[in-house]
Amino acid sequence: MPVDTTGLFLSAIGTVAGVVSAYFAYVAVRHQLSRRRHRPVPAPPAPGSAPYDVFVSYGREDADWVRAFAARLGEKGLNVAYDEIVSRPGGIRVHTVETAIREAAHGLLVFSPDSMNSGWVRQEYAALMQPSIESGRLFIPVVVGDVELPEFAATRYFADFRGMGGASGRDGAYERRVDEIARALRDHGRS
Template identity: 50%
Template sequence: MTTYHVFVSYSHDDADIVADLAGRLERRGIRVAYDKVLVRPGSIIFHEVQEAIRNSAHGPLVFGPASMASGPVTNEYHTLLQRSMYDGRLPIPVLVEDVKTQDLPEFVKIRFYSDLRGVSDAVFDRRVDEIAEAIRRAS
């Protein structure tokens, strides 16, 4: 049984856009986990994140320059990718900031991604609708 529809993997440099993305997904009925909603006083973030990944049906992977250089985020990406291979979870690449598509990991290049780089609020909303629909179809 899953507790969350999605666990969002991202770099803290992208925290504002992730909070916006998570809020919009939640308004569409998608239960979202990411470190800011998981961590409580005294909690061990590594354990909370691992538990959330285990208990999430799918995983948006937010790609920006900082996330591509982050060891912890890379580990989350690999964990989510492994879960997709073994139990059908859907990794959803989401591009933010100045990330160059040619620099994306190979497992992302083979998937259709959601591009939030420099889009208007209306386009952002449409892309969130697309992500939410993909999550519903895969669940």
């Protein structure tokens, strides 16, 4: 029986074309996956370009302290965000806080026994620390209670407010500390 060589030849070409096509599809998929894994780290927002100068994370029991502290930073010309400021009736807390953290130029976390035991604050800590490590955003640990800082936070100089009576402190240490933080937030990245 004679063999149809034309059919065999076309079948072989079809097989090769299929293999080549599959190879190029494989390369394209690998390239896309590689790009996702190795995304460039975004640059920190330029001074004055972010809607907020700083996002403040804290535990519920520290809310009164944070309100007074944020007000003092605001008096120094900083646009301060924290959950109570960015929340709107009907909004979804996780989305509004996440957006505020992402849009803030820098991050600050108030470390106290309450905040150290809060799952919500741990999530905010991760969201604040990652851009600090990856893109140079300033992260300032603010210590208001007797706590041991987590390892990554402990690599930063912290602002120690332990034992200070708040804005009414007679020795002016509270105001000096707030001034130091405000200066650090304004000057970070300007060199």
